[in-house]
Amino acid sequence: MPKFSVITSKKLIQTVKELGFQLDHTTGSHFVFYHPKTKKRAVVPYHIKDLPEGTIMSILREAGISRTDLEKLRKKK
Numbered sequence: 001m002p003k004f005s006v007i008t009s010k011k012l013i014q015t016v017k018e019l020g021f022q023l024d025h026t027t028g029s030h031f032v033f034y035h036p037k038t039k040k041r042a043v044v045p046y047h048i049k050d051l052p053e054g055t056i057m058s059i060l061r062e063a064g065i066s067r068t069d070l071e072k073l074r075k076k077k
Contacts, residue, residue, distance in 0.1 A: 007056060007074070009046045015073050016042050019065060033063075040064045 013031060017023075021033035021042055033042045042063035045055070060070060 006050045
């Protein structure tokens with residue numbers, strides 16, 4: 001699969017919110033989101049730097065979000 005384009009924590013947090021996740025709590029520099037219908041969670045680190053591709057993939061897997069869903073939302077903007 002081709003690599004992700006650069007994505008920051010801020011953009012990923014916006015995308016997760018658009019998919020219906022709600023902020024549950026924060027622990028240090030990590031935001032923990034929870035989806036009430038799917039009962040899944042997503043832990044997104046909030047850092048200034050761009051997120052590595054492996055970190056993004058891990059967050060998507062944990063939240064049950066497909067890579068294509070993420071790309072579709074990012075292209076809408």
